[in-house]
Amino acid sequence: MRLLLINGPNLNLLGQRETSIYGSSSLESIELELTKKAEERTVELDCFQNNFEGALVDRIHQAIGNVDGILINAGAYTHTSIALRDALLGTQIPYVEIHLSNIYAREEFRHHSFISDRAIGVVSGFGVMSYQLAFEGLIAYLHKPE
Ligand code: CA2
Numbered sequence: 093m094r095l096l097l098i099n100g101p102n103l104n105l106l107g108q109r110e111t112s113i114y115g116s117s118s119l120e121s122i123e124l125e126l127t128k129k130a131e132e133r134t135v136e137l138d139c140f141q142n143n144f145e146g147a148l149v150d151r152i153h154q155a156i157g158n159v160d161g162i163l164i165n166a167g168a169y170t171h172t173s174i175a176l177r178d179a180l181l182g183t184q185i186p187y188v189e190i191h192l193s194n195i196y197a198r199e200e201f202r203h204h205s206f207i208s209d210r211a212i213g214v215v216s217g218f219g220v221m222s223y224q225l226a227f228e229g230l231i232a233y234l235h236k237p238e
Pocket of ligand 1: 101102103105106107108109110114165166167168169170190191192193194195202
């Protein structure tokens with residue numbers, strides 16, 4: 093099984109700023125922890141972070157035929173990007189939406205997501221654990237008989 097973890101804009105700053113909202117773990121440590129978990133499960137995990145919408149769209153396109161499932165924290169593009177939605181839907185690869193913070197407990201503009209309605213599931217508000225829960229959920233979904 094091959095999975096892709098995508099992190100969107102500003103998530104490269106994790107652990108350095110706004111730690112009261114997003115926690116003190118760096119993105120590198122989140123990726124490392126998940127990669128270890130993946131190895132234990134003999135799952136291949138690719139990690140990708142970018143601040144540019146088009147680069148995220150390109151990476152999603154590259155996943156076609158190569159990836160069984162996507163874990164995505166699209167950052168602020170969650171609330172703005174029809175391009176990301178179209179890319180995710182276009183690949184037809186199952187995906188789980190991740191947020192460190194509980195987007196429904198924050199500003200109203202964060203309450204709408206362009207990608208939630210077609211996700212396998214959404215994990216929001218558990219900090220770093222959101223990534224682990226999403227990972228477990230996606231693997232369980234992919235293992236389920238049709
Ligand atoms: O809670 C999440 O994971 C978010 O996807 C994070 C996004 C935010 O726009 C979404 O509404 C919810 C922001 C990521 C910014 O990350 C930073 C990390 C450290 C310092 C500054 C920004």
